[in-house]
Amino acid sequence: MSTPVKTKGLTIPGIRARKGGEPIVSLTAYTTPMAKLLSPHVDFLLVGDSLGMVLYGMESTLGVTLDMMIAHGRAVTRGAPGCPVIIDMPFGSYEESPETAFRNCARVMSETGAAGIKLEGGVAMAETIAFLSRRGIPVLGHIGLMPQSVNTAGGFRAHGRTEQEAAGILDDAKAVANAGAFGMVVEGTVESLARTVTETVPVPTIGIGASPACDGQILVTEDVVGLFNDFTPKFVKRYAELSSGVSEAVAAYAADVRARRFPAMEHCFGVKAEK
Ligand code: KIV
Secondary structure, eight states: OOOOOSSSOOOHHHHHHHTTTTOOOEEEOOSSHHHHHHHHGGEEEOOOOHHHHHOOSSSSTTTTOEEEEEHHHHHHHOTTTTTEEEEOOTTTTTSHHHHHHHHHHHHHHHHHHEEEEOOOGGGGGGHHHHHHTTTTTEEEEEESHHHHHHGTTTOOOOOOOSSHHHHHHHHHHHHHTTTTSSSEESSSSSSHHHHHHHOOOOEEEEEEOOOSSSSEEEEHHHHTTTTTOOOOOOTTSSSSSHHHHHHHHHHHHHHHHTTTTOOOHHHTTOOOOOO
């Protein structure tokens, strides 16, 4: 049996205060049942726009809409009372101006009950992050590999290998922290850079494929438990292979249906049929 190790009720300031302390545990969740299963074990849940690929079969996250994030955000907060839920702002919902970002983030917060939002971008998003933070919206930044910029950044590859690229990402990290973000996801950077960023910024860094040098880690749950096999990043450690369990269960069900091996309700509850 799994043992929950965290206490409920961590707040955004509580996450912020974990800088340099006990590593922060986080996973993605998109649905109520998954939120119920995960929330006793994590410090916060992220409704990531990765749901576009994992749940909807999209090729990238670019087609994810605000309405999709709100629907899944609501499902997750319902399943994880007492656990901070952060919701990803989808591509196109925050980049245009701080005002547009505020309007869309406020909608996400008020319609889902989330504790905060996440958005991708460093120096270019600093003004927006400051605008949101000053108006009561807790922002988790996201720097390094930014899947929403995959078309301009040249695919999924490790970031920060050259001095110039590493310096740019460090500038992004400082800008996001100075703008008031309570933390930042650092995705797909080389370890030395993740360490420098973590040592430099005063807020927690949450790594994904960025080494244990970060203040915490996040992964896509379906990758961790073997439920999404289309594309698994090399850095993901699998803790289960649930896809094969699902296939076996469904094959057994199909065999029962074909063999007419199904009980009637009366036999399930021990209720005798009336004479
Ligand atoms: O969309 C997502 O799931 C993410 C992470 C896993 C950080 O952004």
